[in-house]
Amino acid sequence: MVLFLYLPLAVLVIFSFNNNNSPVLPLKGFTTHWYDQALNNPNLTDALKRSLLLAAVNALAATLLGVMAALALSARRLFGRGFVIALIMLPLVVPYVVLGVGMLILLHSLGLHTSLQALLVMHVLVSVPYGVLVILPRLNTLDPSIGEAARDLGASAMAAFTRITVPLILPAMASSFVIAFTISFDEVAIANFLVPPGHNTFPTYLYNNARTPYLRPQTVAIGGLIIAASLLLVVLSEVGRRRAERGLGS
């Protein structure tokens, strides 16, 4: 079963180095030719750069908005809490194709064209619920008397927040950042509606060129690279987390 789960990943990584333009067995020998080709294809590299920038800005914006929402929700009294929670979690259940269509119609009603900014706005929308889901539980475990102590000792509300609350929720904010980055970097269902012509993100580039055979080897190469890099990140962060936990335990 684990083999089955890893098979597609292994295929991308292995064939990215295989000296044959079709992905067939037996393997024909080692080459980095496809990586050269991929890195010299401006359509592909531009799409990658756009996606990296989009994902980074999205991660930042969604995390900030998520912190603000989580702070409001952690307040002891909040008018219409049930409604606000339902509203924030709504993007988790609305099909992405409906979100894409809705934004397209909204842009049209406002007389605007499709743009990466419009896509960014939607990526923030679908990332915020995840941010709230990781930040709010962390905020709720904090002892309110810590903040009160800071205020008693003369800190302004802002100082108490930036010097006490933020450091304590920083790990949750980091998780929110990583999740939001990943969502945006991988998102194609909404992007298909909002990416302007000639401005593919990496996912829409993949989607639009998946049926172009001569581009396949270089796409496999970049895909293999991204897969390997993200697996490495997952393993490293897990090892780091366990080390940290062991450190706290001893």
Add this chain to the structure above:
Amino acid sequence: MPVVVYLLTLLVFPIILIALYSVGLKTNVVYPPISYSWSDWKGFLPFLHSGPESVYFKRFTLSIQITLIVSVSAVVLAYPLAFFLAFVARRRRYTLLMVMLAPFFTSYLLRIYAWTVMLPGHGTVNSALEWMGLVNSNNPITFFYHSRFAIGLVLAYSWIPFVALPIFVVLDNLDFRLLEAAQDLGAGRFSTFLRVTLPLSLPGVIAAFVFVLIPTTGEYITPYLVGGPNDLMFGNFIQNAFTGENRWNFGSVLAMWLMLVVLVMIAVSSRYLTADLRGEKH
């Protein structure tokens, strides 16, 4: 609260706009002009018009069938995995869980893309079978790709870990004394599973089932990439109405219908979803 304003303008307001489009109160074309009309709804829903079912509604029922098959297969494949992690791999289970989940922190789109490399007639899987002498190169297995089988396989593959996780959580939190009691009272391993473990894990199973059901209903990426021209799902028709055919009013009817179906699914299953949350707190 900024986030409320954000969601109202960019989520709720656009859905209202879609609703207005679906009844002709807004439009993106000059002709026909704006006029209140249910004709697009009537053309789509079989119980609102006489005569044969529209192709779009047929496509909707087909998508629901594919979705149900995918959800059931994902649960059937994931249950043994969750069971193994919870009961057999006692000490190493969190490490193994991590190993199982790791591929799913990598790009979902790239994993679908990998299947488009593996499944075709001249793809990796067929070439491997040829290499082993199981398949003739002039006569590769074609149902692997551009088929409903491919859609089902790739979607079920994508969902297995998400399905295994809630089932694992429920199984991992089961009270072992109940299982021991069943065995002390003379139940065999199999009947313990069938009459104690399985019923107790049902909330997790239903939650997992719904986690797959809801997003798969509107899915259009996987059918486009690995399905054949006759296997496109409802989501593809919605996309095409907006980006290909320029029939926004009719496309809005399809989008509203999808929204309604998903909302009904959530309403029906919410009882089980909250039951699952209560189960986790033991």
